[in-house]
Ligand SMILES: Nc1ncnc2c1ncn2[C@@H]1O[C@H](COP(=O)(O)OP(=O)(O)OP(=O)(O)O)[C@@H](O)[C@H]1O
């Protein structure tokens with residue numbers, strides 16, 4: 005590298021021509037105030053603070069009505085009660101288990117669909133697909149991830165339940181079931197699993213693949229024993245993100261799972277999820293401060309806690325099993 | 330003790346003619362500390378393990394290497410030297426079909442292993458790589474424990490192993506790494522130094538008992554002490570393996586290699602593409618003391634390259 009007098013490098017002993025008489029070429033002190041940097045830093049700090057504040061605000065606004073709720077309904081009754089009828093006046097009951105079983109079934113079915121298909125797609129794209137195929141398929145996946153969920157819900161209602169489940173598979177299920185909601189929910193989150201897992205696997209250095217191939221391992225063993233473990237933290241993150249989306253997804257379950265909050269014992273049953281309940285009840289008619297209003301927040305808080313716990317557990321698991329390269 | 334018997338479905342018919350010589354190669358246990366040296370007696374013509382005849386190698390339409398004919402002798406160390414870009418790595422990768430992994434790479438001419446066309450129909454590249462292992466320029470241990478790095482190859486190739494613990498120890502001893510790692514076999518290989526990682530990669534290759542070990546500038550990322558250890562190691566390994574090494578370090582070639590091949594890159598007349606070619610192949614002592622070709626002399630005396 006050559007350093008010219010006006011080359012921009014503040015190298016010692018090469019004074020810039022524009023500097024005035026008092027300039028000491030060997031001084032290590034800051035030569036200009038650098039206001040721009042301060043402004044940029046201020047903006048960045050403000051952005052960071054704002055997002056933290058918004059999150060805190062959301063948690064607080066969830067927390068306060070939920071606290072009022074738990075003044076009237078005990079934790080035990082809420083968490084372990086098996087009857088959910090908050091609006092059945094005279095016989096109100098606040099056992100949230102039916103909503104939890106609804107969410108659990110739809111999420112479970114969704115994962116059963118999304119994990120094998122999503123990981124299969126990711127492995128194909130990252131390890132087997134010729135680059136031309138990958139260049140086409142990867143954007144298609146990402147577009148799929150952007151389809152609004154109401155479209156999926158409609159698809160569940162008008163196609164999956166009547167055509168696939170009833171006609172094709174001959175199952176005895178009605179228009180609404182956790183099965184049709186879960187299946188479509190699974191389809192919706194496949195791109196999330198596939199795309200993020202593919203990113204994680206593509207990021208594994210080729211040197212590791214070559215090391216394995218040079219030992220006489222075949223492609224499949226190389227993929228499963230070297231690439232997959234090395235990418236496992238990214239793959240797990242993709243599954244957790246998909247899981248959180250499935251737990252929090254509202255439109256599909258509100259449209260396709262049904263509106264009866266009952267203990268769900270099997271996939272063909274009707275059920276209501278936590279999000280489904282919130283969507284159905286939060287109509288703007290409920291008066292702030294009333295118990296039925298606070299109920300919404302209690303369920304919302306529970307959703308938040310569940311997602312949070314899932315995240316925590318998976319972070320732990322990944323730390324334990326990953327093979328960082 | 331390591332058994333080199335492969336399971337029935339692992340050994341294709343094409344390999345039967347080679348199997349006796351490869352088991353001979355694997356029979357004696359490698360021992361650390363044996364002396365080698367290039368002053369030993371060498372026949373004028375090596376006993377071929379791998380033979381290249383009029384080999385051209387292309388990347389897409391680009392011909393990277395032209396008309397290479399070369400014999401790699403059994404239980405010898407053959408060095409390939411030459412200026413950057415002359416196709417040493419390209420030739421090396423073609424010797425165990427690692428270039429199959431590079432899209433567009435293509436070999437013409439004939440490369441044979443114990444007389445079998447390595448690129449012939451019915452040849453399984455997986456089987457080729459089991460017999461002809463490779464150590465890379467940059468150490469590339471798996472992000473697994475030291476133990477699992479060694480055990481990986483035998484496991485995935487379905488080698489019959491009586492005691493994996495013994496095999497791991499034996500491979501690590503053969504790579505002169507055992508004493509340094511014996512107390513931390515379960516720790517990640519990434520905790521080792523670069524030189525240790527490279528010896529681990531050599532141990533990993535030894536563990537699957539190949540007949541030939543290809544090494545692409547195995548010491549270029551290492552300091553002189555680690556380099557010396559690996560050179561000593563190569564001397565020891567020569568008894569049991571056939572070694573082919575690419576190196577930029579001419580002293581290294583002079584120190585370890587029995588025979589040396591000198592490559593250079595020649596600009597093609599029409600396109601101006603630089604195509605690698607073999608200039609001279611001979612006993613190392615001859616190449617470095619009395620080369621037949623002017624270009625070899627210029628290169629080794631530092632006037633060119
Ligand atoms: N994967 C590849 N795709 C296309 N061209 C390649 C590829 N690898 C190597 N080449 C080309 O082939 C020629 C020979 O490369 P090669 O890596 O074999 O040289 P080398 O002798 O090993 O050089 P070095 O000493 O720098 O490692 C070069 O012109 C290089 O650009």
Ligand SMILES: [Mg+2]
Nearest residue numbers: 417418419545
């Ligand atoms: Mg090279």
